[in-house]
Amino acid sequence: MLPFSPPRLDQKTVDAVTEVLLSGWITTGPKTKEFEKKLTEYVGCKKTICLNSATAGLELIARWFGLKEGDEVIVPAYTYCASANIVLHCGAKPVLVDIDEKDFNVSIGNIREAITERTKIIIPVDIAGWPCDYNEINEMVNDEEVKKIFKPETPEQKMLGRILVMSDAAHSIGAWYEGERTGSLTDVTVFSFHAVKNLTTAEGGAVCLNLPEPFDCEEIYKTLNMKSLHGQSKDALAKTQIGNWRYDVLEPGFKCNMMDIQAAIGLVELERYQETLDRRAEIFDFYTAAFVDKAWAILPDYHNAQKESSYHLYLIRIKGASEAKRDEIIQNIFEKGVSVNVHFQPLPMLTAYKERGYKVEDCPESMTKYSNVITLPVYYNLTDQDLKMVTDAVIRSVEEVL
Ligand SMILES: *Cc1c(COP(=O)(O)O)cnc(C)c1O
Numbered sequence: 001m002l003p004f005s006p007p008r009l010d011q012k013t014v015d016a017v018t019e020v021l022l023s024g025w026i027t028t029g030p031k032t033k034e035f036e037k038k039l040t041e042y043v044g045c046k047k048t049i050c051l052n053s054a055t056a057g058l059e060l061i062a063r064w065f066g067l068k069e070g071d072e073v074i075v076p077a078y079t080y081c082a083s084a085n086i087v088l089h090c091g092a093k094p095v096l097v098d099i100d101e102k103d104f105n106v107s108i109g110n111i112r113e114a115i116t117e118r119t120k121i122i123i124p125v126d127i128a129g130w131p132c133d134y135n136e137i138n139e140m141v142n143d144e145e146v147k148k149i150f151k152p153e154t155p156e157q158k159m160l161g162r163i164l165v166m167s168d169a170a171h172s173i174g175a176w177y178e179g180e181r182t183g184s185l186t187d188v189t190v191f192s193f194h195a196v197k198n199l200t201t202a203e204g205g206a207v208c209l210n211l212p213e214p215f216d217c218e219e220i221y222k223t224l225n226m227k228s229l230h231g232q233s234k235d236a237l238a239k240t241q242i243g244n245w246r247y248d249v250l251e252p253g254f255k256c257n258m259m260d261i262q263a264a265i266g267l268v269e270l271e272r273y274q275e276t277l278d279r280r281a282e283i284f285d286f287y288t289a290a291f292v293d294k295a296w297a298i299l300p301d302y303h304n305a306q307k308e309s310s311y312h313l314y315l316i317r318i319k320g321a322s323e324a325k326r327d328e329i330i331q332n333i334f335e336k337g338v339s340v341n342v343h344f345q346p347l348p349m350l351t352a353y354k355e356r357g358y359k360v361e362d363c364p365e366s367m368t369k370y371s372n373v374i375t376l377p378v379y380y381n382l383t384d385q386d387l388k389m390v391t392d393a394v395i396r397s398v399e400e401v402l
Contacts, residue, residue: 001334001337001338001339002337002338002339002377002382002386002389002390003339003377004196004339004340004341004375004377005196005377005378005379006379006381007195007196007200007202007379008200008269008276008379008380008381009265012268013265013268013269016264016265016267016268017261017264017265019264020260020261020264021261023260025237025260026259026260026261027236027257027259027260027261028229028235028236028237028257028258028259028260029236029237029260030260031260031261031263031264031267032050032257032258032259032260032262032263034263034267035050035258035263035266035267035270036048036049036050036206038267038270039183039191039206039208039270040208042181042183042270042273043173043181043182043183043184043189043208044180044181044183044184045183045184045189045208045209045210046209046210046211046217047208047209047217047218047220047221048183048206048207048208048209049206049207049209049221049224049225049228050204050205050206050258050262050263050266051204051205051206051207051228051256051257051258052203052204052205052256052257052258052259052262053192053194053203053204053205053256054082054168054170054190054191054192054193054194054205054206055082055085055086055205056205056228056254056256057190057191057205057206057207058082058083058086058123058166058168058190059086059089059090059254060207060224060227060228060254060256061164061166061188061190061207061224062086062087062090062092062121062166063090063227064156064220064223064224064227065120065121065154065156065157065160065164066120066153066154066156066157067087067090067092067120067121068090068091068092069090069091069092070092070118071090071092071093071118071119071120071121072092072093072094072095072116072118072119072120073087073092073093073094073095073119073120073121073122073123074095074097074106074111074114074115074119074121074122074123075087075094075095075096075097075123075125075347076096076097076098076099076105076106076123076124076125076127076366077096077097077098077099077346077347077348077358077362077363077366078098078099078104078106078125078127078344078346078347078363078366078369078370079125079127079168079344079347080125080170080343080344081347081350081352081353082168082170083123083125083168084096084123084347084353085352087121087123088356092120093118094347095114095119096347096348096353096358096362096363097110097111097113097114097363098110098362098363098364098365098366099127099363099365099366099369100365101365102301103127103130103300103301104127104128104130104300104315104369105124105125105126105127105130105131105132105133106124106125106132107365108133108136108137108140111124111137111140112140112146115140115146115149115163116149117149117150117151118151119149119150119163120157120163120164121163121164121165121166122137122141122163122164122165122166123166123167123168124137124165124167124168124186125167125168125170125171126167126168126169126170126171126172126175126182126310127171127313127315127343127344128171128300128302128309128312128313128314128315128343129171129172129174129175129198129302129309129310129311129312129313130172130175130300130301130302130307130309131172131175131176131177131182131185131307131309132167134167134177134185134186135178137165137186138165138185138186141162141163141164141165142162146162146163147161147162150162150163159214159215160187160211160212160215164187164188165186165187165188166186166187166188166189166190167182167185167186167188167189167190168190169182169183169189169190169191170190170191170192170194170197170205171192171197171198171310171312171313172191172309172310172312173191173197173198173199173273173310174198174199174273174274174277174310175307175308175309175310176307176308177306177307178306178307182310183208183210184208184210185210186210187209187210187211187212188207188208188209188210188211189207189208189210190205190206190207190208191205191206191208192204192205193205193206193262193266193269197312198273198276198277198280198310198311198312199266199269199270199273199276200265200266200269201258201262201263201265201266201269202262202265203262204258204262204263204266205258207224209221225257226250226251226253227251227253227254228253228254228255228256228257229253229254229255229257230249230252230253230254230255231249231250231251231252231253232247232248232249232250232253233247233248233249233250234247235257275380276380277310277311279380279382280310280311280312280378280379280380281302281303281311283311283314283378283382283387284302284309284311284314284378286384286387286391287299287314287316287376287387287390287391290391290395291316291391291394291395294395294398295319296318296319296320296321296398296402297316297317297318297319298316298317298318298319298372299316300314300315300316311378312378313343313375313378314375314376314378315343315373315374315375316373316374316375316376316394317369317372317373317374318372318373318374318398318402319372320372320402321371321372321398321401321402322371322372323370323371323372325372325401325402326342326371326372326373326374328401329374329394329397329398329401329402330342330374332396332397332400332401333374333393333394333397336389336392336393336396336397337389337393338377338389338390338393338394339377340374340375340376340377340394341374341375342370342373342374342375343373343375344370345370346360346363346366346367346370348360348362348363349370374394376390376394377390
């Protein structure tokens with residue numbers, strides 16, 4: 001069976017991890033700091049903090065911004081549950097909005113309609129690695145009319161004076177938007193290094209800070225470090241310095257720091273990431289060439305004058321397929337030895353959200369896309385022969401079932 005998305009790990013990764021394991025320091029330390037520095041340079045933001053997941057990063061920022069009960073956060077209905085779960089963790093309300101007709105990303109018009117005086121954060125999600133319309137989103141939150149609606153309550157909210165844009169870029173590290181990389185496009189960007197993502201640390205994530213003046217991203221970095229380590233005034237490494245054992249706990253913080261073992265994997269991944277992206281782009285091109293003349297195939301955008309994807313997920317849609325037919329096609333593809341997937345079930349389909357009163361009828365575009373989408377395997381180690389196997393399996397399965 002051709003797997004769906006195994007990580008790109010090899011002797012180089014093993015050597016890097018072994019070095020850390022034998023170094024005498026395995027948790028947050030020099031490797032994590034180096035990875036943070038390299039990520040900052042790579043994406044072009046002001047400062048980066050690495051954590052043990054993207055989820056932790058999203059929640060840490062939401063809490064840093066003072067998100068609480070009674071507040072609202074605008075989240076696309078078409079995303080992984082993490083984007084909205086963290087809002088619920090904070091006691092606030094995710095306001096789920098539908099996606100746009102043109103792609104799988106949140107609709108700008110729908111965001112605007114959903115803004116109320118309770119809105120504190122917008123979380124755009126770069127589905128499949130395709131950047132959202134960030135100019136439009138940034139212009140919207142800076143629009144005088146929209147700023148007038150905003151009701152700041154905490155010092156951070158007062159300093160910003162508008163809705164915070166926190167990009168869920170779990171899929172999009174390395175993607176481009178008007179000559180800039182994701183990570184540098186909004187106030188805050190959160191990447192995931194989970195095992196199935198383009199760039200992995202097994203589990204892990206990073207928060208890229210790009211808050212405008214007068215925010216001091218260096219200071220915020222220190223605050224986030226503190227918050228990610230039980231509110232300790234010193235981290236474990238600092239405490240090992242001679243005579244430096246005493247520390248304070250400033251608040252009951254979280255425990256979500258990244259280990260140097262993880263950072264070592266990430267450093268290897270980042271160093272050869274362009275090569276990874278190039279191969280992923282070739283795979284996208286291969287799929288598009290194979291399906292472009294099929295009347296039943298609706299193919300994704302991944303490169304135009306304004307944007308370039310990080311080639312995370314290849315989302316092909318089968319024109320005219322119902323959800324049941326799509327499921328049958330998927331079954332058929334698996335029987336031909338190829339693993340495929342579906343990204344994503346819109347959140348109102350899931351029990352936790354259904355129970356909270358969210359309705360699939362409120363996100364028709366998400367439901368339309370979800371019901372006939374299939375995610376094809378994309379990863380560095382796929383050979384051209386594997387790709388041929390995938391495209392043959394998809395074409396035969398669709399033609400057998402439809
Ligand atoms: C994977 C993913 C996350 C969560 O990432 P973790 O690092 O596993 O916390 C968040 N949002 C989206 C869209 C994802 O796909």
